[in-house]
Amino acid sequence: MTTLEKMARLAALSRFDSLGPLPGLKIDPAKVDALGRGTKYDLCSSTSTKRKVEGSHGIGDVLRGGLCHSFTGNGRCVSLFKTLYTNACPLDCRYCTNSRNSRGSARTFSYSPEELARITVGLYRSNRIEGLFLSSGIGRDENETMEEMIETVRLLRGIHRFRGYVHLKILPGSSKEHVREAMELADRVSVNLEAPSKSRLADLCPSKDYERDILARQRYVKELSGRVDLPAGQTTQMVVGAAEESDREIFDRLFFEYETMNLRRVYFSAFRPVAGTTFEGKEKEQSWREHRLYQVDWLHRVYGLKREEILVAFDDDGFLRNGDPKMAIAVNFFDSPIDPNSASFSELIRVPGIGPKSARRISLLRKEKRIERMRDLAALGVVVRRAGPFLKIDGKCSTTLDRWIR
Amino acid sequence: MRTPEDFVELLSAHRDSDDQMIERARSLTPLEVETSTDPEVLRIRGMIYAVQGEIHRMRGFVRLKPRGKKVLWGRMSPDHEIGFEVADFLAKRFPGTIILLGDEWRSWSSFRTESGFLRSRGDGVASALEELGRFMDVGAGEGKGEKEDEMDEDDADGGVTDLWEVYYRSQDEPRKDGRRPFGGRISRCAERSAGMETERGRGNKRLGDFI
Numbered sequence: 001m002t003t004l005e006k007m008a009r010l011a012a013l014s015r016f017d018s019l020g021p022l023p024g025l026k027i028d029p030a031k032v033d034a035l036g037r038g039t040k041y042d043l044c045s046s047t048s049t050k051r052k053v054e055g056s057h058g059i060g061d062v063l064r065g066g067l068c069h070s071f072t073g074n075g076r077c078v079s080l081f082k083t084l085y086t087n088a089c090p091l092d093c094r095y096c097t098n099s100r101n102s103r104g105s106a107r108t109f110s111y112s113p114e115e116l117a118r119i120t121v122g123l124y125r126s127n128r129i130e131g132l133f134l135s136s137g138i139g140r141d142e143n144e145t146m147e148e149m150i151e152t153v154r155l156l157r158g159i160h161r162f163r164g165y166v167h168l169k170i171l172p173g174s175s176k177e178h179v180r181e182a183m184e185l186a187d188r189v190s191v192n193l194e195a196p197s198k199s200r201l202a203d204l205c206p207s208k209d210y211e212r213d214i215l216a217r218q219r220y221v222k223e224l225s226g227r228v229d230l231p232a233g234q235t236t237q238m239v240v241g242a243a244e245e246s247d248r249e250i251f252d253r254l255f256f257e258y259e260t261m262n263l264r265r266v267y268f269s270a271f272r273p274v275a276g277t278t279f280e281g282k283e284k285e286q287s288w289r290e291h292r293l294y295q296v297d298w299l300h301r302v303y304g305l306k307r308e309e310i311l312v313a314f315d316d317d318g319f320l321r322n323g324d325p326k327m328a329i330a331v332n333f334f335d336s337p338i339d340p341n342s343a344s345f346s347e348l349i350r351v352p353g354i355g356p357k358s359a360r361r362i363s364l365l366r367k368e369k370r371i372e373r374m375r376d377l378a379a380l381g382v383v384v385r386r387a388g389p390f391l392k393i394d395g396k397c398s399t400t401l402d403r404w405i406r
Numbered sequence: 407m408r409t410p411e412d413f414v415e416l417l418s419a420h421r422d423s424d425d426q427m428i429e430r431a432r433s434l435t436p437l438e439v440e441t442s443t444d445p446e447v448l449r450i451r452g453m454i455y456a457v458q459g460e461i462h463r464m465r466g467f468v469r470l471k472p473r474g475k476k477v478l479w480g481r482m483s484p485d486h487e488i489g490f491e492v493a494d495f496l497a498k499r500f501p502g503t504i505i506l507l508g509d510e511w512r513s514w515s516s517f518r519t520e521s522g523f524l525r526s527r528g529d530g531v532a533s534a535l536e537e538l539g540r541f542m543d544v545g546a547g548e549g550k551g552e553k554e555d556e557m558d559e560d561d562a563d564g565g566v567t568d569l570w571e572v573y574y575r576s577q578d579e580p581r582k583d584g585r586r587p588f589g590g591r592i593s594r595c596a597e598r599s600a601g602m603e604t605e606r607g608r609g610n611k612r613l614g615d616f617i
Contacts, residue, residue: 004526004538005541007517007524008538011477014503033572033573033576067466069466070466079466082577122566122569123569123570123573125470125472127468127470361440364440376443379448
C-alpha cells in the first residue's frame with residue numbers, strides 16, 4: 001500500500017490528462033443519434049485480437065477476449081462505439097434507411113475526423129466503450145469518405161495516442177491504397193457481403209457489383225495481409241432473409257470466405273424491414289434463423305467439422321430446421337452410444353451437450369480415474385440431459401434417443 | 407482452461423471463503439480444480455468463477471468520471487474483494503492517471519508506474535477525493551473551479567453522459583414482450599453496483615420525446 005499523496009505527486013508529473021476531451025466541443029445529439037442508428041444492425045461483438053499494448057505510451061489496453069460494456073434491451077452486447085461517418089449515400093440498397101431511394105434519410109449528417117476522434121476518446125475514458133467501429137455511407141465519393149475515415153483513426157492513434165480497438169469498414173469500391181492504410185491503422189477491417197451471391201445482391205442492391213465492389217476488396221485485404229499486420233483479421237456480414245436466399249447458399253458462401261478469403265468471422269443479421277425503405281413491406285425474418293446459422297458457423301470454425309458432415313443438418317430445400325444442428329449431425333454420425341471412458345476427442349465433441357472445453361476436461365479426468373456416473377460428467381460441465389442418449393457408461397445408457405426423435 | 411495459476415488469490419477474494427477452504431485449495435493444481443468431480447473442489451471452482459465473473463463485469467460496467475486533470479473515479483460496490491483487480495486494470499489502460507473506485511464505505515486507488523502499481527485503500531470515494539484534493543488540484547480542470555461539487559454530473563464529465571444516452575438509445579431495438587432487461591445478462595444488482603445510470607433508466611421516456 002502507498003499513500004494518495006505519493007500517487008498525486010507522480011500523477012502531476014505525467015503528460016497524460018484524465019479529462020474527457022469533450023469540453024468546448026458542441027455536438028448535435030440528432031447527429032449522434034442518426035449516425036449511431038445507421039449501424040444498429042452491424043455486428044461486431046468480438047474484439048478478439050492478438051495485439052498486446054505494453055508500456056505507457058498511450059491510452060488503451062487491448063484484451064484478447066471481448067469485453068461488453070453494456071447490453072441493449074434484447075440482450076445485444078454494446079462493446080464498441082458503432083457509428084457511421086456519414087449517412088449520405090448514393091447507393092440504392094433496398095433494405096437500407098440511408099439509401100438514395102429511402103424516405104427515411106431526409107436529413108444527412110457527417111462527422112469531421114477531429115470531432116469523431118474526440119467523441120471516441122471521451123467515451124473510452126469514461127469506460128463506456130472498448131473501441132471504435134467505424135462504418136459509413138458512400139458520401140460524395142467512396143475514396144473521399146474512406147480518406148476521412150482513415151484520417152479519424154490517424155488522429156486517434158497519433159494525436160490522442162489511442163491504443164484501443166478499432167474496426168474499420170472498407171467501403172465498396174475503395175482503392176487498394178486506402179485498404180492498405182486502413183489495415184495499417186485498424187485492428188480489424190471488414191467488407192460487407194450482404195448477400196451470398198451476385199444474383200442475390202442484385203435483388204438487394206442493384207447498383208453494387210458483387211465481384212468488383214466487394215470480392216475484389218476482400219482479395220486486396222487478403223493479399224496485403226502478408227505485409228501488413230492486421231491483429232483481428234478480416235470479417236464480413238450478411239443480411240439473412242432479405243433476398244429469399246437459402247441457408248445452404250449462405251453456408252456455401254461462408255465456407256468459401258473462411259477457406260479462400262481467410263476471413264476470421266462471418267456475421268449474420270436477420271432482415272428486419274425499416275420504415276421508409278423499398279423493403280418496408282417485406283416480412284421480417286425469424287431471428288432463430290440467424291441463431292441457427294451462427295451454430296453452423298460455430299460447428300465449422302470452432303469444432304472443426306467438415307463441410308459434408310454439416311450438410312446433414314440442412315433439409316432438401318437447403319434450409320436449417322429450427323433445432324440444434326449439432327443434434328441432427330450427431331443422430332447421423334453415431335450408430336450407437338459411446339463410452340466417455342474410451343471415446344476419442346473428436347467423438348466426444350460431436351455429442352450434443354459436450355463442447356471442446358468439457359471434452360478436454362473428460363480427456364484429462366480419465367487419465368486419473370474412470371468416469372463412473374453421469375453425475376461426474378455433469379461436474380465437468382456436460383449438459384447431461386442432451387448428451388445422455390449418446391453416451392453409455394459401463395454398457396448402460398441412462399436415456400435413449402427416442403425422446404429426441406418425433 | 408479457465409482456472410488461472412493464481413486461483414488461490416481469487417478464492418481468497420470471495421466473500422464466503424475461509425481459511426480451511428483456502429488451505430485445501432493450496433494443495434490443488436489448476437488442472438485438478440478444473441477437472442475434479444469432488445463436491446468440495448466443485449464448490450471452490452464455482453467460487454473462483456464467481457470472482458472472475460465479477461472482475462470481468464466490473465471492468466466493463468464501471469463508469470468513470472474525471473476529477474481534475476489526473477483522476478478518474480467511478481462508483482463500484484462489488485460483492486467480492488476485487489477492488490484492486492479492477493482499479494489496476496483501468497490504471498494500466500489510462501497511464502498517468504489515478505484510478506479511484508469505490509462506494510460510500512470502501513475505496514481502492516491505483517496508479518501505474520514503470521515498476522508496477524501503487525495502491526491505496528480508503529474509507530469511501532468521497533473521503534479519498536477530499537484527501538486527493540489536499541495534494542493536487544482536482545477541481546480546476548478545463549475551466550472548472552472549486553465549485554465543481556455543485557455542478558451536475560453531465561457538466562462534470564464534459565457532456566459524455568448525455569452523449570452516451572443518445573448513442574445508447576440509438577442502438578436499442580424495441581424490446582420483445584416478456585424479455586428481461588439486457589436479455590437477462592446483467593442483474594439489477596450488478597447495474598446498481600457499477601453505477602450504470604443510463605442503462606438502469608433505459609426505456610424511460612422523457613418529456614421531450616412526446617413533444
